[in-house]
Amino acid sequence: MKRGSEGYWAITWRQFRKRVLAMVGLALVLFLALVAILAPLLANDRPVMMRYEERYWFPALRDYPRFRNVDFAEVVAGFDEGDFAIFPPVRYTPTQYDLVERLKGPTPQHRLGTDDRGRDVLSRMIYGTRISLSVGFVAVSIYIVIGTILGALAGYFAGKVDMVISRFIEVMICFPTFFLIIAVIAFLPPSIYNIMIVIGVTGWTRVARLVRGEFLRLKGQDFVTSARALGASQFRIIFWHTLRNALGPVFVSATFGVAGAILTESALSFLGFGVPPPTPSWGDILSQSRQYIEFAWWLTVFPGAAIFLTITAYNLVGEGLRDAIDPRLRQ
Amino acid sequence: MRAYIIRRLLLAIPTLLGITAVTFLIIQLAPGNPAAMASRLGGEGLTDDAMSREIVEQTKKLYGLDKPIPVQYALWLKRLVTFDFGTSYKDHRTVLEKILERLPVSLQLSLTSIFLVYLFAVPIGVYSSTHQYSLSDNAITVFLFILYSLPNFWVATLLIMFLGGGDFLNVFPIYGLVSDNYEQLAFWGRVGDRLWHLVLPITCLTYGGLASISRFGRVGMLEAIRQDYVRTARAKGVSEKVVIFKHAFRNSIIPIVTLLAALLPAMLGGSVIVESIFSIPGMGQLAFESILARDYPVIMGVTTISALLTLIGILLADICYALVDPRISLE
Numbered sequence: 001m002k003r004g005s006e007g008y009w010a011i012t013w014r015q016f017r018k019r020v021l022a023m024v025g026l027a028l029v030l031f032l033a034l035v036a037i038l039a040p041l042l043a044n045d046r047p048v049m050m051r052y053e054e055r056y057w058f059p060a061l062r063d064y065p066r067f068r069n070v071d072f073a074e075v076v077a078g079f080d081e082g083d084f085a086i087f088p089p090v091r092y093t094p095t096q097y098d099l100v101e102r103l104k105g106p107t108p109q110h111r112l113g114t115d116d117r118g119r120d121v122l123s124r125m126i127y128g129t130r131i132s133l134s135v136g137f138v139a140v141s142i143y144i145v146i147g148t149i150l151g152a153l154a155g156y157f158a159g160k161v162d163m164v165i166s167r168f169i170e171v172m173i174c175f176p177t178f179f180l181i182i183a184v185i186a187f188l189p190p191s192i193y194n195i196m197i198v199i200g201v202t203g204w205t206r207v208a209r210l211v212r213g214e215f216l217r218l219k220g221q222d223f224v225t226s227a228r229a230l231g232a233s234q235f236r237i238i239f240w241h242t243l244r245n246a247l248g249p250v251f252v253s254a255t256f257g258v259a260g261a262i263l264t265e266s267a268l269s270f271l272g273f274g275v276p277p278p279t280p281s282w283g284d285i286l287s288q289s290r291q292y293i294e295f296a297w298w299l300t301v302f303p304g305a306a307i308f309l310t311i312t313a314y315n316l317v318g319e320g321l322r323d324a325i326d327p328r329l330r331q
Numbered sequence: 332m333r334a335y336i337i338r339r340l341l342l343a344i345p346t347l348l349g350i351t352a353v354t355f356l357i358i359q360l361a362p363g364n365p366a367a368m369a370s371r372l373g374g375e376g377l378t379d380d381a382m383s384r385e386i387v388e389q390t391k392k393l394y395g396l397d398k399p400i401p402v403q404y405a406l407w408l409k410r411l412v413t414f415d416f417g418t419s420y421k422d423h424r425t426v427l428e429k430i431l432e433r434l435p436v437s438l439q440l441s442l443t444s445i446f447l448v449y450l451f452a453v454p455i456g457v458y459s460s461t462h463q464y465s466l467s468d469n470a471i472t473v474f475l476f477i478l479y480s481l482p483n484f485w486v487a488t489l490l491i492m493f494l495g496g497g498d499f500l501n502v503f504p505i506y507g508l509v510s511d512n513y514e515q516l517a518f519w520g521r522v523g524d525r526l527w528h529l530v531l532p533i534t535c536l537t538y539g540g541l542a543s544i545s546r547f548g549r550v551g552m553l554e555a556i557r558q559d560y561v562r563t564a565r566a567k568g569v570s571e572k573v574v575i576f577k578h579a580f581r582n583s584i585i586p587i588v589t590l591l592a593a594l595l596p597a598m599l600g601g602s603v604i605v606e607s608i609f610s611i612p613g614m615g616q617l618a619f620e621s622i623l624a625r626d627y628p629v630i631m632g633v634t635t636i637s638a639l640l641t642l643i644g645i646l647l648a649d650i651c652y653a654l655v656d657p658r659i660s661l662e
Contacts, residue, residue: 167342167345167346167349168349170346170349170645171346171349171350171352171353172353173593173596173641173645174346174350174596174638174639174641174642174645175350175353175596175634175637175638175641176596176597176599176600176637176638176641177596177600178600178601178603178604179596179599179600179603179618179633179634179637180634182603182618182619182622183357183618183622183630183631183633183634184357184360185622186621186622186625186627186630187357187360187361187627188360259480263482266482266484267482267484267604270484270604271484271603271604271607271619272623273622283484286484286485286488289488289492290488290608293488293491293492293495293497294496294497294498295497295498297492297493297498297499300485300488300489300492301489304482304485304488304489307482307485308480308481308482308485311480311482312476312477312480315476315479315480319476
């Protein structure tokens with residue numbers, strides 16, 4: 001039996017795979033996602049796994065009442081024969097402070113130094129990955145939904161609907177996005193959810209214009225006409241038949257969007273309008289560095305490099321994806 | 332042509348109304364608004380201490396938040412038409428006065444920066460496209476990609492750290508627009524002093540735009556070079572210089588001009604970060620300070636004025652576009 005022809009996403013993946021830089025970007029993106037997911041196992045003062053009193057414990061993953069206020073160094077000191085403990089690579093929690101060790105440059109204990117409360121910078125950066133990625137993904141998901149719906153309606157119905165939605169898009173473009181975001185943030189109580197929502201609600205115009213353009217192009221094509229002839233409902237024609245054919249550019253835009261949203265979140269945290277303390281965020285560490293700018297280079301260099309690398313990774317994937325779905329560039 | 336300009340200006344009226352509606356929606360989030368207050372109950376709101384209770388009362392009075400919604404909107408419209416944004420909570424000067432004092436500084440920064448963006452981006456774009464896939468084109472592409480992904484607040488902190496004194500080099504001033512001894516300087520000394528102060532902030536404001544416009548420029552030129560009229564010009568023996576600069580370049584520059592409209596809001600948004608880092612008394616710093624102080628009349632004034640400025644920018648770009656390209660019409 002002959003297999004069916006290759007699907008759109010299979011072709012895209014085959015094209016994407018050929019681009020070395022895009023694959024490097026993808027590897028970085030996956031690495032960052034792993035760091036975010038595994039953060040409690042990577043930076044913690046509790047062992048990941050421990051054999052103690054003839055039992056196996058997983059203190060980094062589960063909350064055992066008997067270990068709640070225990071110093072694990074003492075537990076280890078009381079080990080019997082055959083007991084062991086596997087500690088995470090970074091043995092500090094992001095909020096654990098030590099004023100004696102404050103503002104120290106990189107040392108073997110604190111590999112990326114400590115901040116002004118003696119908290120471990122590497123540990124805070126590992127947990128900061130969670131904030132950055134979750135803001136990036138949630139904010140972009142919000143604006144993809146808004147932008148896709150508005151863009152699809154404008155492109156498909158054209159005429160008056162398009163007129164109204166296009167005006168609305170123009171209105172939103174008039175606001176310098178970053179101004180608009182901080183203005184709204186100023187009115188709201190500080191929380192990570194508000195940041196996600198505000199970035200999402202203000203960022204949809206690019207996606208809307210893109211989807212509108214795709215729909216204007218697609219709606220005259222035969223598959224739409226035949227769907228209509230078969231009696232498909234308008235909802236089905238728009239959000240099933242036509243939308244699936246417009247998804248490629250939307251994904252490209254979403255990938256760049258995640259980079260943009262991560263940048264916005266860290267800029268907000270840098271200015272002090274971001275995620276409220278003591279939650280660790282890359283922008284927040286950078287903003288602390290401003291007070292100690294004469295000497296504390298590790299507070300500037302490392303978190304900034306993390307932001308830069310993350311943005312670069314998503315941009316590389318975005319570029320690769322954009323080239324991969326462009327039939328003129330097929331190799 | 333005149334008909335086009337008139338129709339374009341008429342189309343801006345609904346956009347203007349849209350701007351008033353969006354800003355009005357932001358006010359609805361203000362503390363003191365019954366609906367916003369209800370949703371805030373139980374949360375860690377801003378209404379806990381005495382100072383913010385005073386702000387709430389002032390805000391309620393300023394925007395008439397206890398009146399019905401249509402009345403509130405009418406009041407807001409009236410304020411906008413007369414440019415009366417109220418007085419600052421902090422120093423009781425009128426918001427318009429405060430903004431007009433800051434606006435020239437920000438415009439000076441962003442216009443200089445836009446000028447530099449085009450001054451460098453256009454030749455870079457032309458050079459890379461005419462040397463496509465050469466070593467220098469690849470190097471430029473990678474360099475621009477890196478510039479594009481560098482967060483400006485990180486670059487600013489790095490520049491201040493390594494070039495602005497402390498433990499490292501002390502090359503540039505990092506504070507304000509002029510030195511303390513500015514008054515004593517001779518004319519050229521003053522000019523030099525001002526320029527010296529602008530180097531770092533302008534760098535931070537410029538490189539992002541430079542990266543994206545150069546990339547657009549390169550793609551635009553590449554597309555123009557592939558057109559039939561370029562092949563025709565070459566076939567009839569026109570010199571390569573004329574082909575590039577007269578036939579291809581002139582056509583590729585048009586879309587780049589419209590990007591001006593997108594650059595202005597980005598610059599104004601970016602000015603919040605750059606101006607607050609380098610203590611430059613512009614609109615961005617005003618926005619930053621008023622948000623820290625919850626100075627709502629100023630926040631609303633800055634947001635509205637920056638949207639109006641952007642709208643003017645968009646209109647100018649559209650009209651320029653129509654002037655240089657006779658094919659454009661509003662059909």
